[in-house]
Amino acid sequence: MSDSRPALTVNDVPVEWHLDEGDLRFAGLSSALFWTNPSLFWMLSPLVEEVGVDLFRLLVARSSSLGTDEDYRSLVARPDGAIEQGFLAWGRAISAAGWGAFELPSFDRAACTATVRIRNPWELRMQADGDLRWGCPFLQGKVIGIFSLAFARLCWADEHIDTGGAAPVVEFHVHPSERTIDDELNQLRVVRFRARQQELKQHMAEAAQQLRRKDEEVEQKERLIRALSAPIIQVWNGVLAVPLAGVLSRERAEPICEELLHRVKSMSATHVLLDMTGLSEVDEAATGQIATIVTSLRLLGAQCAVVGLSPELARTMVEVGISLAGVRTYQTLADALRQAVGLTRRATAGRRT
Structure with missing residues (x-):
């Protein structure tokens, strides 16, 4: 280990600092370290305010689910088929990155159900001191993606948040579902599009009414001018x-x-x-x-x-x-x-x- 590249291993995950390149390698991948609050909160909250909580959650969940193939193959999937141990090993690995402490209180391969509990998740820590709340869509997308692969069928993860204890907790209840993030996104976009159409119609009606009032005012002024001119x-x-x-x-x-x-x-x-x-x-x-x-x-x-x-x-x-x-x-x-x-x-x- 050179002075310019110190390294250590945490929960079986190699962490190496490439100080000469200004880079941090976590599990061999280039990474960056941010404060959850204020840095990440200030980075993401303007996007939430701009697009709305519902659309932001679905967009983030979809993006995070796209990377679960590699997560599943590298850590979760095991030759002996012990998905529970594989998921907890994945949880220990990413807990070293500050994602939270992962637990698996229940797992039923036959019913394709599971309960994932994450204590002190990074998304809730990030939002703890802010006025805006949007839950844990990043972790939700990861859970949906991993268990859809583990059960070899489409699954959904219902989110339940508890902030009443010493540390915040999020639980995801995984179950079979034909519901997909893409479907939810499309439905939300249709709803937002129709709402936007209605809003535009309302704006057009108001603009037309204002235009009619302006026309009436102009006509009255023209009549007055004509009356004054002759x-x-x-x-x-x-x-x-x-x-x-x-x-x-x-x-x-x-x-x-x-x-x-x-x-x-x-x-x-x-x-x-x-x-x-x-x-x-x-x-x-x-x-x-x-x-x-x-x-x-x-x-x-x-x-x-x-x-x-x-x-x-x-x-x-x-x-x-x-x-x-x-x-x-x-x-x-x-x-x-x-x-x-x-x-x-x-x-x-x-x-x-």
Whole structure:
């Protein structure tokens, strides 16, 4: 034994430190030594929190069971068929690695049942001071794998944990079962997938509802903007005034026309005053929309008067072939209002006589 490679044997297991390589060999295999707590606990607990206890347990149990072929062949299986002694020999070997103290209180080869008790198992020591608990899936996977090989049939190991004594204890009750870790994993994945689907549906429904609310808010704001951009004012009984300002485009003119026709019908208005004094610009498409407004008002039985028509707008309408024949025009809103009110009064007086 060199100073760089000290070695010893514990429970028939050779342990050798390759200090020159920074390696620890346990039973001839490269190993690493970690504190169960905090090192291993801090390493594994974030994974448990991320995937959930159930999925984590099954994943760990499956992984640990994959290495049981070598465990069984090298230590458990014996020429004389004494599986009990072979399992306890395996337990003594891995107890040297700090896995816990293994016992086999019961073993029935004919019934394919067994009870495995492990005092002070490393997984429970690791979790002792933490807030998160997930049991002993690593040891469970080992027990399932070894006894499925020993009994030459599928087995399962039910886990029972007792932390009330001086040291924690886990017992595994082994029995025949068609249940496999892979089947359990697949079933859990299906359940989680369906739950995720339901969660996504719920999120989509909530998102759709929020979108509808946003659309309603946008629509309300657009209605408010339209109302503010071209307020329709009842200036007299049966007389509506629509002051237009700024730039009048087709996109802006269409909702004005729609709202105006609705108001004329709902209020039984007989006169509408389109005040264009404040317009700074009117595109060609909007010019045609003005003619549409005038024609539509006539069909509803309302007279339309145009106020403040600029020379530029008048020229544009002539150039595109739009005529306002039969439509009264006024320079100021006051003039138009006096005329409309006068006509309304005379119409009212005529109905009374």
